[in-house]
Amino acid sequence: MNLNTKQSRSTWRRIADSRLINALAAPNGMGRYLEALNPMWSLDQNRIPAIITAIHRETDDAVTLELSPNGDWPGFRPGQFCQLYIEINGRLHSRSYSLNSRGGRVSLTVKAQADGLVSRHINSALKLGDIVRLSPPMGDFVLPExxxxxxxxxxxxxxxxxxxxxxxxxxxxxxxxGITLLYYNRSEADTLFNARLQKLASSHGNFSVLAVYSNGQSELRGHFEQQHLLTALGFQDTLNSHTGALSLPTCFVCGPETLIQSVSEEYKQLGYSDKFHAERFKAVVSLSGNTEVVGKLAFKNSQCEVTSDSRNLLDQAEAAGLQPQAGCRMGICHSCSCLKTEGSVRNINSGEISHGEEYIRLCISQPLGDVSLAI
Ligand SMILES: Cc1cc2nc3c(=O)[nH]c(=O)nc-3n(C[C@H](O)[C@H](O)[C@H](O)COP(=O)(O)OP(=O)(O)OC[C@H]3O[C@@H](n4cnc5c(N)ncnc54)[C@H](O)[C@@H]3O)c2cc1C
Ligand code: FES
Incomplete structure (x- = not known):
């Protein structure tokens, strides 16, 4: 039985969706039986199984996983990310990772964060042949057509x-x-994809890399400042001399909040905010006007009620022993969306307060008084 082509998967999905088969396979449904026979046969299109076909150590604290997902994988646009679902000590965790290609396969590169649960597990415990699960790709941090x-x-x-x-x-x-990359790292040894980037630069005259080390020899040093932008633009002018393009290049930034803010500020001051695009790996929490409002937090479907505090509702649901779906934990992937049936919440990112029945993202919602959720 080959369940890995798109055609055979859609045939099996039709069979699994039929009422008769579902009645025979109750209570778990046909998909569960197929999955028990072979995890790669799962029909779950939101958590697509992918087998690890290669693991490459990139630096002391980062690895690349080469993955072969089953036939449900829809492909991705460069710059997008997905949720990686992984079981650690019997509990399912999910984190967002940017998608890439390596050896013709889907790949994810994960840097171990100090105290990081999932990133350290990926770096130290995963092995060839292990199966992880991927959400479909998401995100609009991509190149325009x-x-x-x-x-x-x-x-x-x-x-x-x-x-x-x-x-x-x-x-x-x-x-x-012209493409110029300004790339900030502690030192050359910490630099991800160093050889790959140098190779690209030597084979493409219109691509250049400006490495900036905080702790090593490089033309530019320290954190982003206007001089770095000017140096990068100097390169850009040289590269673009044949087109005569003079305006600021379209900018894509991904890194810590301080870097994003500094580059954004330069673009804003020069009047080019519309050419600025950023992706955050970590939530920016601005709890302005935050005052703790204690109330009752009811998880209706789980018949559970706790006293709430000012943490976001995802943290509070997990603290109450529930396992709601979650991904980025910063309001961008929508995987924690859930129906609030009663009560008021504050959006932690925007500060906006909303009331009554509505769909909210648990990870960026702070309860204000009594709140009921349909989980
Ligand atoms: C859209 C998106 C794409 C991402 N792509 C990648 C990627 O391609 N490669 C990659 O390695 N990571 C990526 N991340 C970050 C990744 O999702 C996890 O946040 C990271 O791996 C840490 O997870 P953890 O379970 O190890 O840490 P946790 O156990 O969740 O947190 C442990 C500690 O680490 C801190 N921490 C968490 N995340 C970060 C971070 N990104 N930087 C610094 N400190 C952090 C926390 O504040 C906490 O103190 C991405 C995040 C987003 C939102
Ligand atoms: S976990 Fe991604 S939006 Fe909440």
Whole structure:
């Protein structure tokens, strides 16, 4: 039985969806039986199984997983990410990781964070043949269909993952404008994809890398400042001399909040905010006007009620022993969306307060008094 082609999977999905089969396979449904026979035969299109076909150590604290998902994998646009679902000590966890290609396969590169549960597990415990699960790709941090005249990429640390995917895609499309990458790391040894980036730069005259080390020899030093932008633009001018393009390049940034804010500020001051795009790996929590409002938090479907505090509703649901779906934990992937049936919440990112029945994202919602949720 081959369940890995798109055609055979849709046939099996039709069979599994039929009432008779579902009645015979009750209470678990046909999909569960197929999955028990072989995890790769799962019909779950939201958690697509993928087998690890290779593991590459990139730096002391980062690995790349090469993955072969089953036939439900829809493909992705360079710059997008997915949720990786992984079981650790019997509990399912999910985190967002940017998608890339390596050896013709889907790949994810994960940097171990100090105290990080999932990233350290991926770096130290996963092995060839293990199966992980992927959500369909998401996110709009991608290159536009019509490529701009010139591109400035700015990355720090693991923020290079969506950036390199976009650079490689643009060069593969035969992009002729200039691409400059400003890439911030502690030192050369900490730099992800160093050899790959150097190779791209030596084989494409319109791509250049400006490495910036905080702790090592490099032309530019320290954190992002205006001088770094000017140096990058100098490169850009040289590269674009044949097109005569003078305006600021379209900019894509991925890294810590301080880097994103500094580059954004420069673009704003120069009047080019519309050319600025950023992706965050970590939530920006601005609890302005935050006062703790204690109330009752009812998880109706689970028949559970707790006293609430000012933490976000995802943290509070987990603390109450529930396992709601979650991904980015910062309001961008929508996997924690849930129906609030009663009560008021504050959106932690925007500060906006909303009332009554509505769908909310648990990870960025703070309860204000009594709240009931349909989980
Ligand atoms: C859209 C998106 C794409 C992402 N792509 C990648 C990627 O390609 N590669 C990659 O390595 N990571 C990526 N991340 C970050 C990733 O999702 C996890 O947050 C990260 O791996 C840490 O998870 P953890 O379970 O190890 O840490 P946790 O156990 O969740 O947190 C442990 C500690 O680490 C801190 N922490 C969590 N995340 C980060 C972070 N990103 N940087 C610094 N400190 C952090 C927390 O504040 C906490 O103190 C992405 C995140 C998003 C939202
Ligand atoms: S977990 Fe991604 S939006 Fe809440």
């Amino acid at each position: 019509q490529l701009p005249d010139a591109i400035l990429m700015v990355a720090a640390g693991s923020g290079i993952t969506p950036i390199i995917a976009m650079i490689e895609a643009a060069l593969k499309r035969g992009y002729k404008g």
